[in-house]
Structure formats: structure tokens, C-alpha cells
Amino acid sequence: MAAVTMRLPVPRKPAVVNAPRGPEKHLVAPGDTITTDTGYMRGHGTYVEDDKLIASVAGVVERVNKLICVRALNTRYNGEVGDVVVGRITEVQQKRWKVETYSRLDSVLLLSSINLPGGELRRRSIEDELAMRDCLQEGDLISAEVQSVFTDGALSLHTRSLKYGKLSQGVLIQVSPSLVKRQKTHFHDLPCGASVILGNNGYIWIYPTSEQRDEETGGFITNLEPVSMSDREVISRVRNCIVALVTHKLMLFDTSILYCYEASLPHQIKDILKPEVMEQIVLETQHRLLDLEG
Amino acid sequence: MSERRATLRRLSCSNGASHCSRLLEGTAASRERRKRKGLSAVRREEAGSMAAVVLSEPEKLYIVHGVQEDLRVDGRGCEDYRCAEVETDVVSNTSGSARVKLGNTDILVGVKAEMGTPKIEKPDEGYLEFCVDCSANATPEFEGRGGEELGTEITSTFYTVFSSENSVDLKSLCINPREHCWVLYVDVLLLVCGGNLFDAISIAVKAALFNTRIPKVRVLEDEEGSKEIELSDDPYDCIRLNVENVPLIVTLSKIGYRHVVDATLEEEACSLASLLVSVTSKGALTSIKKVGRGSLDPESIFEMMELPQYVHMGRGWYWS
Secondary structure (H helix, E strand, C coil), rough: CCCCEECCCCCCCCCCCCCCCCCCCCECCCCCCCCCCCCCCCCCEEEECCCEEEEEEEEEEEEEEEEEEEEEEECCCCCCCEEEEEEEEEECCCEEEEEECCCCCEEEEECCCCCCCCCCCCCCCCCHHHHHHHHHCCCCCEEEEEECCCCCCEEEEEEEECCCCCCCCCEEECCCCHEECCCCCCECCCCCCCCEEEECCCCEEEEHHHHHHCCCCCCCCCCCCCCCCHHHHHHHHHHHHHHHHHHHCEEEEEEHHHHHHHHHCCHHHHHHHHHHHHHHHHHHHHHHHHHHHH | CCCHHHHHHHHHHHHHHHHHHHHHHHHHHHHHHHHHHHHHHHHHHCCCCCCCCCCCHHHHHHHHHHCCCCCCCCCCCEECCCCCCEEECCCEEECCEEEEEHHHHHHHEEEEEEECCCCCCCCCCCCEEEEEEECCCCCHHHHHCCCCCHHHHHHHHHHCCCCCCCCCHHHHHHEECCCCCEEEEEEEEEEECCCHHHHHHHHHHHHHHCCCCCCCCEEEECCCCCCCEEEEECCCCECCCCCCCCCCEEEEEEEEEEEEECCCCCHHHCCCCCEEEEEECCEEEEEEECCCCCCCCCHHHHHHHHHHHHHHHHHHHHHH
């Protein structure tokens, strides 16, 4: 039967647990004066007006010796070499693809940076150029690593390892890049039955764990078999848990997602998105994470 | 009709690539078109009037298979709505206003009541004027004149929905037949586009009309016969509209072989055809409209039309 819930808006209060605070962070809003001392060099996110250093973005002040910069919390993805990103192909150009990674400029995936299907290593020829659209089309999702950063800030990606490549069936969620914790590995096989790729650019990809672990296909063969019902339920639950964590501004990493999943098990999958259930699950996750730390 | 049913059964039994290709045949055709034309021309054509997201083929397949098994991406069933929030009286300088948040979609509606002349063909009734503004905050595609097509589509749909005589009591809006009447200007502002626009806008319009306060006026007649309109001094002395019969729109999107209500942007990208049904709280259908490039079987249309009545009766309690 159809289920419709309507409610009046309630004032939202952040579900915060009294966590032991680290060193006090200097938070600023655009227009706030950071310092009136003229001895500092100004970095990103600041400008000088009337001998005062003023912040131009909302974020945390970071000071390295004489350099003051403001790191914004809600910003587009700024790529670093070695980051794992999940991106969507927007254009197919002559010897490269343009990939959308929620950064200021579209990232570039050169034809020479991908593994050709079949796995052979050879010089890319004209036939490869003409067959580019058979490999990756507009709208396809890929997981890749940042190889280098161009002078204008655009990222150059590569999928030269067998764990990167085209992504097949699954669910994509877009979150703010600052909520994804930097870790050693961004590919996680959660024990609950789904696998997740936490892209540094804020694109999270959830997909069913593939049974063959030894057969690394290199990712250009897409699996079009229907996903089983149990896998679907796990994927939907993980997706809703991630949305709950993001709504309450918690950092995303494999342990927090797992704890949130376990806290959500008593509820139905579609109930997780209700505000009161979301709050309860996130509070429980925060408690468990604090217990883990100390 | 029986041949069509047999074809459907055959298609639903077959597995593998042919099944996928049938379900996604819209996208395969579009790939051919894309190869022949340039990308930008096709993208403009495909995006059409709705703000759409681009999805890869396996993503669409995942969504379509999920809908077949009644488990959508966010765990809802095919007949479940997202959590909705309705707030009235948000804009102070209007006669009535409402803000609706349906999942991601955010709609703001303001109603202003002004004096005007009745239409010639309906001299003893007031009327409603709709205006939909797709703000560039919703999507960068709406920048400049990009949102005009979507805006005119929504406006014309609402004129059709409210064209039935019983939806709003227009005779109560009349002050002086043939001379003065109340004109309700309903302005809709799309703040965030998160799928299922028509449903959210219809809820917001109904809430704003419910919230509208029209000042009470008296008509004084002089000896010479000239009429003067007097506004009452008390600002709280006003008439409220009866919105019991105002219809709500239920959008049914056809994905694969089943239909879903309250589609998200990703699900809208997978659906080829949708049916917009406007239904009143008593279960009466006032208008039906089909949108989208695909086709709908007449049998499935009858099946889809049974659902909106249940949905509206569930939403009916809020207005009492």
C-alpha cells in the first residue's frame, strides 16, 4: 500500500556528543579578520585590506611558519597526486576523455593512461583512437587515481592498475569532499556484504561484492547480471547510512559506515531516512566511535 | 491485445543481454543518434525540459531491476513517497505562502490576491493566474532562459488541473459581477530540483491556497450609481478559501514494466514515460497528462490510474 508521510518542519539541532576536544580550531567566516599583524604572508582563502588579513571563505585557519591560509570546509575537490577518485565521463575528445570529478575543472584521462582491454602493452594507434567510444562513453563511471596536476589545476587521471577501471552495477552518492577521511586504502569490502569505494572527491560508489577475487578483470568488462535481492538490501541500507552520516556531518570511513550499518539493523531500510531515526542511529555511531578511540 | 501480452511475457522471461536491450532500448537509440549528431545537440534534446542527470548503462540497469523487485535504491517500495515537510506562512508580504520539501526537492509558493476585472466569458467569477519560475539555484541549466521551457510546461499543466469547475470556488472571489473580482496570482519558485516536481508543486499550491487570507470588502453604492469598494479596517477580518476540492498531482513514472511514484532524478532518467494524474480528496480524477518520449500501453494506464486515489486519501487528513 502507498505510504505517504507529511510533517511540519521542526527546528533542527545538531546531534552532538560531548567529545573531548582537541586543540582549539580557529574557525572563520568570510569577512572575519584573522590577524592585524603585517608580518604574515597571505595564502589561499585570504586577502589583505587596510593592513588587515581577512578571510574570504568559511573554514579553518592554518598557519605554517609565516604563511596563513584558510582551508574551506564546503568546497570543490582539490586534487592531490595519489588520490583515488570516482568520476563520470563527460566528453570523448581526440586522445583523451574529460571526466567530471566535482573539481573546478574537468579532469583529464589520457588514452595512454588506461589499460587496453585484453591487457596488452603497446603504443596506442589510430585504431585505438577511433575505438575510444567503445571503451568509455559519455555517462560511464570510472574509478581512477590522480597521476599529476596540470598548471591550471586540472587533474590528470590514470587507471593503470587492475583495481581501477569502469564501474558496473551499483549506487553512486555525492557528498562533500571534506567528509571523506584520507586513509591508506579507499576500496573496502564491508563484512555486511557490500563493497564501497570512497572517492576523495566525494563520490562514493557502493556495489555488490564480486565473488571472484583472484580474477581481476581490469574493469572494462561490465557485469550485466541482475543483482540478487539480499545484495540489494545491503546496498540500500549502506546507502541510507551514508546519507545519515553525511547529514550529521560525520567523517566517512569504513569503520564509521560499518558501525552505522549495525546501528541501523533494527529499523527498516526506508525508515533510516526519517529525521528522528537518523538522529538516533548517528548518536549510537558516535558513541561507538568514541569508545573505539579512547 | 493477446499478442501483445504474449510478447510481454516472452520479454519478461528472457534473460541476459536481450532483456537488457529491450528495457534500455531508448538509450541504445540515443547512442546511435549521438554518433550521428554532435553530443551537445543530442544532450539538449534528451534533457528536454527536465533537469536530468546522466547515468551509465549499468547504473540504469541496476535501478530498473530494483524497481521490478519492488526495492528502490533508497529502500522504498514502488508506492512509497519520500518524507515530506510542509510549512505555511513563510513569506510575509503575500496573502498566503507555503514551502514544501519532498526529499531533495524544495518548492516555494506565494499567493497574492489583487483586484481585477472578471473575464468576459465568466463575469461572476474570479480567477487564478499561475507563474512558475525555475531559479538558477536549482540547476545551472536554468540560468538565463534555460528554465523557461520547464516553467511553461508546469504552468500549462496547472491551468489544466485547475480548469475544472469544482476545484476552487471561483464565485466566492467575485465582488461585483462584470466589474470587480479577486485575482489570485500564484507564483511558484523552484529552489532545488530533486525529482518529482509536479507532486511537490501541487502540494505547495494547495497549502498556499489553504493559507491565503483575502480581505473582506464591502461594496457601497452612491446615489449617482457609482460603486465604491471599502476595505475593512481590521487586518484579521478576511475570508479563507475552501481547498477541500483542490486536486493534487500524482506522478507515476514507468520504469521497465512497473511504475513508481515519487521518482528521484536518477529514476526519472531511467523512465521513458510518466503519467501525471490529478486527483481530489474524494478520489475523483480531474485530469491526466502523459509526458515523456516513450509509449504507454492502455492496459497499464488503467492499472496506473488506480494508485493515485489511494495516495490522495492518505494525504487527505492533513487538510482537515
